Amino acid sequence: MRSRRRPTGPARVVFAAVVAWLALLLVVPLGALALSVAGSFSAVVAALTSAEALHAIGLSVGVAAVCIVANGIFGVAGALVLVRQRFAGRRLLDALVELPLALSPVMTGLAFLLVFGRNGLLHPALDAVGLQVAFAWPAVLLATLFVTLPFTLREVALVLEELGDSEEQAAATLGATGWQTFWRVTLPNLRSGLVIGTTLTSARALGEFGAVLVVGGGIANRTQTATTFIHSAIEERQEPAAYGMALLLASVAVALLFVLQRDRE
Amino acid sequence: MGIRVDHLVKNFGATRVVNDVSFEVRPGELVALLGPSGGGKSTVLRMIAGLETADSGQVWLDGERVDHLHARERQVGFVFQHYALFRHMTVGENIAFGLSVRGVAPAEQQARVTELLEVMGLRGLGDRMPSQLSGGQRQRVALARALAPSPRLLLLDEPFGAVDAKVREELRRWLRKLHDEVHTTSIFVTHDQDEAFAIADRVLIISQGRLEQSGSPVEILDQPATEFVARFVGDVNVLGGVVRDGRAWVGGVGAEVHGLADGAAVNIVVRAYDLKFWRDDDGPATVRRVTTIGDRVRVEAWLDRADAPIFAQFPRRSSLLHGVEAGCRIAVEITQARAWPTPGAAT
Numbered sequence: 001m002r003s004r005r006r007p008t009g010p011a012r013v014v015f016a017a018v019v020a021w022l023a024l025l026l027v028v029p030l031g032a033l034a035l036s037v038a039g040s041f042s043a044v045v046a047a048l049t050s051a052e053a054l055h056a057i058g059l060s061v062g063v064a065a066v067c068i069v070a071n072g073i074f075g076v077a078g079a080l081v082l083v084r085q086r087f088a089g090r091r092l093l094d095a096l097v098e099l100p101l102a103l104s105p106v107m108t109g110l111a112f113l114l115v116f117g118r119n120g121l122l123h124p125a126l127d128a129v130g131l132q133v134a135f136a137w138p139a140v141l142l143a144t145l146f147v148t149l150p151f152t153l154r155e156v157a158l159v160l161e162e163l164g165d166s167e168e169q170a171a172a173t174l175g176a177t178g179w180q181t182f183w184r185v186t187l188p189n190l191r192s193g194l195v196i197g198t199t200l201t202s203a204r205a206l207g208e209f210g211a212v213l214v215v216g217g218g219i220a221n222r223t224q225t226a227t228t229f230i231h232s233a234i235e236e237r238q239e240p241a242a243y244g245m246a247l248l249l250a251s252v253a254v255a256l257l258f259v260l261q262r263d264r265e
Numbered sequence: 266m267g268i269r270v271d272h273l274v275k276n277f278g279a280t281r282v283v284n285d286v287s288f289e290v291r292p293g294e295l296v297a298l299l300g301p302s303g304g305g306k307s308t309v310l311r312m313i314a315g316l317e318t319a320d321s322g323q324v325w326l327d328g329e330r331v332d333h334l335h336a337r338e339r340q341v342g343f344v345f346q347h348y349a350l351f352r353h354m355t356v357g358e359n360i361a362f363g364l365s366v367r368g369v370a371p372a373e374q375q376a377r378v379t380e381l382l383e384v385m386g387l388r389g390l391g392d393r394m395p396s397q398l399s400g401g402q403r404q405r406v407a408l409a410r411a412l413a414p415s416p417r418l419l420l421l422d423e424p425f426g427a428v429d430a431k432v433r434e435e436l437r438r439w440l441r442k443l444h445d446e447v448h449t450t451s452i453f454v455t456h457d458q459d460e461a462f463a464i465a466d467r468v469l470i471i472s473q474g475r476l477e478q479s480g481s482p483v484e485i486l487d488q489p490a491t492e493f494v495a496r497f498v499g500d501v502n503v504l505g506g507v508v509r510d511g512r513a514w515v516g517g518v519g520a521e522v523h524g525l526a527d528g529a530a531v532n533i534v535v536r537a538y539d540l541k542f543w544r545d546d547d548g549p550a551t552v553r554r555v556t557t558i559g560d561r562v563r564v565e566a567w568l569d570r571a572d573a574p575i576f577a578q579f580p581r582r583s584s585l586l587h588g589v590e591a592g593c594r595i596a597v598e599i600t601q602a603r604a605w606p607t608p609g610a611a612t
Contacts, residue, residue: 166349169316172336173343174363175414184366188353 030250037247040240047233047241048248055221056229056245063141063225064205067148071201072194075152076187082153083160097154100147109214112143116215135217140225143211148204152197159193195263199256206249267292268313268418268450273322275308275474282308284474286322290452290467295444297465298454301497305474306454310420313452314343326417342411342449346423348403350395356406357382357391363414381409384443400428401436408440412449421453425460437463458498462486470494492605495534502540502575504533504568505607513604516571517549520602531604540577542566544588545596550575552593562586566595 007015037044047053082094100108115121116133126133133139167189171181209227216223218232226249233242268290275283283305290296298306311317313324315336324332331339351359360381361374369377382388385405395403404424411419424440425433441464444451455461461468462482470477470485470493478490489495496503506515508529513522515533525531542550542564550566553574557563562583565576575597579586589595 166345166347167351169336170343170345170349170351170410171362171366173314173316173339173341174366174410175337175340176362176366177337180366184362185351191353 033243033247033250036239036243040243043240044244047238048244050241052220052224053229053241053245056224056226057248059137059140059224060206060226063137063144064202066141067144067205068198068201070145071148071152072198074149075156075197076190076194078153079157079160079190079193080186083157084165098150100149105143105147105208105210106214108146109143109211112139112146112211112215116142134215135219135223137216137223139215140212140223143215144205144208147208147211148201151200151204152194155197155200156190156193159190163189192263196260199260203253203256206252267327268452269323269325270309270313271323271325273309273312273324274320275305275312275317276320282474283312283319286471286474286476288469288476288479290450292450293448295441295451295453295464295466297461297468298452298471299458299461299468300456300471300477302456304472306456306471307422309471310343310422310452310454313418314341314420315339316343340414340417342414342416342419344404344407344411344419344421344424346426348395348407348427350403350406350410352395354395355391356387356393356395356398359395359406360391360409360413362410367414377413381413384446385409386439399432401432404428404436408443412447416449419449419451421451423454423456426455433460440464470497472497489534489603492532492534495603495605500537500578502533502535502537504535504571504573504575506531506533506571506604508604513602516568516573518568518597518599520599520604522602522604525604525606530607532607533599533602533604535575535599535602537563537576537578539599539601540575541585541598541600542577542579542589542595543585544593546594548594548596550595550597552589552591552595554591555589557581564589564595566597568597 048057078097082090082097113120113134116123116126116139118134120134122133131138133142167185168181171185176184207227208225209231212218212223212225213228213231216225216228218224218228220229220232224232226245230242230245230249233239233245270289271287273283273286274281286305286309298309300306308317312319312322312332315331315334315338319332322332323330326339326341351362354362357375357378360378364374364377365371378391382391385408387402387405387409390398390402390406395406398406404427408421408424421440425436428436437460440453444464453464462485465482467479468482468485469479472493478485478494480488480490485494485498489498495501504515506513506520508514508522508525508527508531509519510527511521511523512519513525513531513533514520520533520535522531522533542552549570550568552564552566554565555562556565560581562579562581563576564579564586565574567573568575
């Protein structure tokens with residue numbers, strides 16, 4: 001890095017253009033957000049410490065935490081199956097895993113409603129055991145699990161592909177059982193994939209809006225998440241609450257990116 | 266410990282990569298599997314280790330049949346061409362791995378690691394990560410790791426293929442020395458004949474999935490069993506000739522051969538050092554090129570009547586070279602040759 005030259009000549013023009021573009025798209029909006037928060041700091045603090053806001057933050061963080069753990073486990077298992085095993089339909093499964101990336105979250109929410117909603121497929125069964133999913137926190141969790149499904153699995157699969165299986169073969173010739181090989185050789189090597197996958201999963205889980213709004217309804221103190229909190233604050237013209245929560249989410253996102261950057265180094 | 270391989274067969278899809286290979290390795294022997302790349306040598310090695318399943322055939326280790334056992338149960342050490350070191354473990358942890366998965370006490374593991382670091386010339390590197398080592402050092406760590414659990418057999422797959430020429434030379438000598446001290450029965454795969462002949466007690470030549478010949482380096486060089494072996498080993502001329510009166514003739518030059526009928530069309534295989542050239546204005550060949558390679562001189566000539574190239578190598582100070590230069594005519598004498606009937610030719 002440090003040995004690279006400072007831009008000169010035409011490179012300077014390109015450099016200036018890139019900086020201007022990034023400033024326009026990233027720095028100005030975030031700066032405006034920060035400025036408006038700074039302008040009404042006490043109102044923002046009050047809005048963010050309200051019971052509603054704290055509940056929304058709590059739900060977002062809780063859902064993100066479950067997604068991280070679930071995707072960590074499923075991502076590693078799924079990647080091992082997709083990369084290391086050969087079976088009919090592998091390519092189809094490989095493509096299906098990326099479906100949540102391609103689908104609009106609103107459609108995802110709608111699809112979940114068709115399963116868990118009042119007239120949904122599973123509604124009678126769930127009702128019989130007294131479990132409400134739609135417009136309750138389980139729906140928020142399920143929708144978020146769905147949209148975050150590809151990240152960890154993809155990243156771990158990439159790492160696995162690159163690793164090859166020679167270290168695992170070496171472990172076998174040295175007398176290691178399958179589990180010993182997994183815990184002591186394979187899993188530690190997946191670290192970088194897990195870190196990136198987990199970061200992307202957290203960012204997506206905290207930022208998800210469309211799907212959780214459709215299946216959860218954004219009900220205050222019940223299914224409202226940080227993003228749906230912002231949505232309703234805007235609608236109710238409570239600017240300090242909206243800006244404050246938005247800046248909070250933005251800060252978390254930036255912090256996550258720093259974590260990622262540090263891990264790469 | 267000895268090993269016996271019986272009628273091993275392996276197919277990859279429609280391709281038979283190992284075709285009925287059988288051989289034995291005596292306890293303490295160091296054997297090379299030598300042959301062209303893609304000839305099935307590595308697959309044989311991997312089947313012995315249990316990394317590949319044979320389609321048929323048997324593997325016996327020290328009188329015990331092991332081909333149904335999982336790789337981890339065979340107690341066979343394996344050194345991979347690209348090391349396959351555990352990248353997130355230190356050198357010491359790598360070496361200790363085979364002991365630690367078997368539940369050996371930490372103190373005992375440590376003692377063995379220290380001992381092996383010493384033997385391998387890696388003292389003081391136990392806390393390094395594999396990425397901080399040179400290629401030659403990594404290969405020695407891989408070897409130490411394979412030897413740590415005291416395997417019944419040590420297998421090395423192209424062990425020096427990934428290091429540069431100078432280090433390779435050094436590692437070869439060092440492996441031979443190590444084997445003389447440790448005596449673990451060992452088989453290594455290589456496509457480099459110098460490597461095989463320099464280190465091995467015995468060389469098995471494998472080509473297209475078949476075992477062509479097994480013998481000491483000298484036997485392989487002096488009594489090649491098949492035309493393939495004769496051509497593969499060493500720097501050789503292959504000349505198309507005809508047998509007459511117990512000699513194979515090519516372009517007016519004859520070579521003594523045995524067991525071939527008069528009139529048979531043959532391929533005469535002559536090593537570059539089994540030929541004599543000297544200046545003779547009535548000779549059958551014309552010198553095209555004289556090249557000095559270190560302490561040897563390579564003379565390339567043209568056998569005019571056969572319209573075929575022929576070359577020989579001489580020590581740099583050889584008196585035969587006197588007056589031999591590009592464009593001059595030379596006499597040719599074949600001191601030793603082997604001949605095989607030309608495939609497809611009527612005899």
